[in-house]
Amino acid sequence: MTGIQKKQRLLTMIFGAFAIFFTGYPHVWSIYQPYVMEQAGWSQGQASMCFYLALSTFVFGNIVGGRMQNRFKEKTIVWIGGGIFAAGILASAFLIVPTPLPMYLSYGVMQGFGQGMIYTVILATVQRWFPDRTGFASGVVVTANGLCGFFLAPLSRKLLEAEGVQKTLLIVGVAITISWILCGIFFQAPDKSLVNAGGSAAKSGTPEMKQYTSGEMMRTKNFSKTQKLSLY
Numbered sequence: 001m002t003g004i005q006k007k008q009r010l011l012t013m014i015f016g017a018f019a020i021f022f023t024g025y026p027h028v029w030s031i032y033q034p035y036v037m038e039q040a041g042w043s044q045g046q047a048s049m050c051f052y053l054a055l056s057t058f059v060f061g062n063i064v065g066g067r068m069q070n071r072f073k074e075k076t077i078v079w080i081g082g083g084i085f086a087a088g089i090l091a092s093a094f095l096i097v098p099t100p101l102p103m104y105l106s107y108g109v110m111q112g113f114g115q116g117m118i119y120t121v122i123l124a125t126v127q128r129w130f131p132d133r134t135g136f137a138s139g140v141v142v143t144a145n146g147l148c149g150f151f152l153a154p155l156s157r158k159l160l161e162a163e164g165v166q167k168t169l170l171i172v173g174v175a176i177t178i179s180w181i182l183c184g185i186f187f188q189a190p191d192k193s194l195v196n197a198g199g200s201a202a203k204s205g206t207p208e209m210k211q212y213t214s215g216e217m218m219r220t221k222n223f224s225k226t227q228k229l230s231l232y
Contacts, residue, residue: 009129011186013137016122017144019082019183022176023115024148025089026054029107031156035165036103039096046100053108054115061116066124068117074125074189081117082180084110089176093169118180119145122187129190 001009029051037047061081068077088110095102123141130137152172159168 005190008188009126009190012129012188013126013140015179015183015186016126017141019078019118019179020122020141021144021148022085022172022179023058023119024145025152025172025176026051026058026111026115027149028153028156029054031153031160032165032168035160036096039165040100040103041098042100049100050103050107053104054112057109057112058116058119061113062120063116064113065117065120069121069124074121075184075187077121078118078180078187079184081114081121082176082184083114085114085118086173086177086180088114089169090173093166093173096165118183122183125187125189 033044033047033051036042036050037044065077065081088106091106091110092103095106097103123138126137126141127134156168156172159171163171
C-alpha cells in the first residue's frame with residue numbers, strides 16, 4: 001500500500017466515522033419529545049412514533065444502500081443517503097404542527113432511511129480499506145455511532161432550554177449537513193486489487209463463510225428477531 005493510499009484510507013475512516021456519529025441521533029429523541037408534545041399538542045404515543053419509524057426505516061435503508069453498491073459508486077450512495085438524512089432533520093424543524101404526519105415523514109422515514117443507506121456503505125467500505133484489520137475498522141465506525149448519545153444528549157438539553165426545539169433541530173441539522181458534505185468529499189472506496197490482495201492475505205487458512213443476499217437475509221430468524229426487538 002502506497003503512502004497516498006494510506007492517507008486516503010485514514011481520511012475515509014475519519015470522515016466516515018464523523019458522518020456515522022450522527023446516525024445515533026434518534027436515540028436522543030426522548031429529550032426532544034416533551035418539547036415537541038408541548039408545542040404541537042401531540043400525545044405521548046404520537047410523539048414516540050417518530051422514534052419507532054426512524055428505527056424501522058433504518059433497516060430498509062441498510063438493505064437499499066447495500067444493494068445499490070452493486071450498481072453505483074459508494075460515494076454516490078453517501079451523497080444520496082446523507083442528503084435524505086440531512087434534509088429530513090432540517091425539514092423537521094418546520095414541521096412541528098398539530099398533525100404528526102409530516103414529522104413522521106421527515107424525522108421518521110427520511111432520517112431513518114437516509115441513515116441506513118450511509119451506515120451500511122460507510123461500514124462496508126472502511127472494512128475494505130482495512131482487510132487485515134476489519135475488527136479495528138468496524139470498531140471505530142460503530143463506536144462513533146455509540147458516542148452520539150453521550151455528546152448530543154447534554155448538548156441537546158442545553159440548546160432546547162436556551163433556544164427551543166425548532167432552532168435546536170436546525171443547529172443539529174446544519175451539523176449533520178456539514179458531516180455529510182465532508183464525508184462525500186473525502187470518502188473513497190479502495191481499488192479492487194488492493195482489497196483482493198489484502199483479503200487473500202487475511203483469509204488464508206480461514207474457512208469460507210456463507211454470504212446472504214438481501215432477500216435471504218430478510219427470511220432468516222435473526223432478522224425477524226432483530227425487527228421485533230427494535231420495537232421495544
